[in-house]
Each structure stands twice: as C-alpha cells, then as structure tokens.
Amino acid sequence: NILNITIINIYAPNSGSSMYVKQILLNFRNQIDHNTIILGDFNMTLSPLDRSSRQKLNKETIDLNNTINNLDLTDIYRIYHPTKSEYTFFSAAHGSFSKIDHILCHKANVSKYKKI
Template identity: 35%
Template sequence: ARGSPEMPVLFPHSKSHTMKIFSLNVKGLNIPHKRHSLYTDISSEKPDVICLQETHFKHSAYPRLYLPQYTTQFHATSPTKTRGVSILIQNRLFETHRLLKDPGGRYIILVCTINSRTYTLVSVYAPNASQTQFISRLLNKVQDVLTGTLIICGDFNLSIDPLMDRSVGGSRPHRAASIGRLRELMTQYDLYDTWRLLHPTARDYSFRSRVHNSYTRIDYFFAPGNVLPFITDCCILPITWSDHAPVLLTAVQWSTFR
C-alpha cells in the first residue's frame, strides 16, 4: 500500500530554497477570534502556501482574510455555512494557469507558477461518507490538468491504516472496503502518504473527536513518487484552537522540480 514505507525518501543534501505548505481544517472561520488564531499560526510558521479546509464560507458573502503577506487567495465556497476550502499564496512571483473550484466547496485545484516553478496544488475536504467515490472523481480531474509538481493535502475523513492511525486501534467494519479502495487509488495514481514515509513507526494524530473520545490521523499530504526525493519534512503540529492539527510539509525547490 502507498501508505506504507515501501519507497525510501532520498533527501537532497541542501535544504536551501525550501517551499513550506501549511494545511489545516479550521472548522469554520466566520468568527473573528478564530481568524485571529489562524493569523497567529501563520505568523509563527511563515509558510509559502496555506491550504484550509472547512472554512464555512458561503457563496453569497464571507469575511476577508486579512493576511498582508498572502494577498493571492482562492476560495471554494458552499451554498450554506458548511464545507469550504481555500488556498492562499505568499506574496511573490506568481501566475495562475488553471483554477478548478468545486461548487459544493469540497476542493480547489490550482495549477500555478511560484518563483518560476510550476505546481498543481489541491486543497481537499472529503465528505464523511462515500469518500473513495469522491476521491476517485477528484483524482480524475487532477489528472486532466496536472502540470509540474503535484501536492494534494487536506482532510480526507478516512484513515489509511486504522491500526496505526487511530488511538482506538482497528477500523470500523463499514470502513474496511473504503480503506482498501483508497489504497488502490493511491497505487493507481502513484501517490504516497508523505508523513508516514517519514515516520514509518510513529503514532501521531491530526483530529480529536470529543464525541468518541478518540484521536485519528485523517489529514494528509499526498505526493507522487517523483516528488518524494525533494520532500525534507512533514510534521503534525499540536491541536489547539481547531479540532484538527495543522500539518506542515517542507520541500526543496530545485530546477528539476518543475
């Protein structure tokens, strides 16, 4: 399975010219104090790209994110105050090539050039049922526009390896087929769970369920095999003001990364 450490990550010798991507399910950003909490996180981590999930922004109106260093902002909103994803780019040499936004607020696919390097960036908030059907359709759309370096991140509402990625081990019986199908899709599209590759035996979690009194890892960064040698770090930060933890990916920018 692509979630297991079958393929080694070969790190470049230099860590200069890095790209940092920050991903977080914010569980709504319509309340000012939550936006302030996000601003504090961003100020601390200083990522190049910010991917947000579950912003709860509506089509008709939503608050502006006042981040002076991230004036390039893309939002996929929802008809109601549910779902919603965003991608924010730090101010620098930037060009948009393709932008696909889900009308239901489940994903953004952004093909762009940042500092002369081309990326396909995807921010995802998967439903909590029929995840693999959604992911399969999404990956088909990604494949149609894929250019340059592919990075897919977000909340997939599904653990790839329930024995390792749930505080209460084991999967729910009705999820077993979905997990198997997700692993098949990862193999089909040559996608790897970057955090697990870097931490093959570790246990860490990105989501806290107060209802079930449990923790799970359902927030991921996926990348294809040809990108893995450039990834130097992927870490899960502490859960604080959201019920999800931020996940931070760091990759080296080389000319061969294009």
C-alpha cells in the same frame, strides 16, 4: 531553477469521504503529474497507524489506497514517519484520535519535500 507545483486542496465530507476523494483523484488524474501535491482534510484515515484504535481499514478505504497507488502517489508523512502516530482529530463520541489530514505527492518526488 524554479519548480512549478500544482496544489490540489481537498476538504471531504464527513460521510462517504473515501468515495469523494477517490472521485476527485480520478477526475484530475490527467492533470496530476510529478509536480502535484494533493492535501487537505480527507475526513478519513488512510492507514491503521492513523487511528488510536488501530481498527482495520474498510473496503472503500482499501479501494482509495489502491487508486492512490495506481496514480503513483504516496503519503509524504507516512514515508518519513512510518511508525509515528500523530493525530489531527479527536472524536469525543468515540473517544478516539485519528489523522484525517493528509499530504500526497508523486512517489518520484518524495525527496523534494523532506525539508517541508
């Protein structure tokens, strides 16, 4: 039983990343299905848990999260580690850690990726 998976890799710019990622998701919305994985360096956090400072999410990030939800996508890491803080980036200028690398998949297929 072979599973065909489509992988979309996103490397977002340092500024305007939430709008950039949102536009890519909207551009590919007709190709995103149950067997699509979207991953990469989004250069932004999707949840306050993704930051050591726990600051609130800005309007653009909330809008991106709504787009992710409307496409029936979810953050695989956050599903299996709902409270764990593991960071992928350190900002020396701000003295803070954050998780800016993400892996999204369709909500219906989360269980397929548990071992990965």
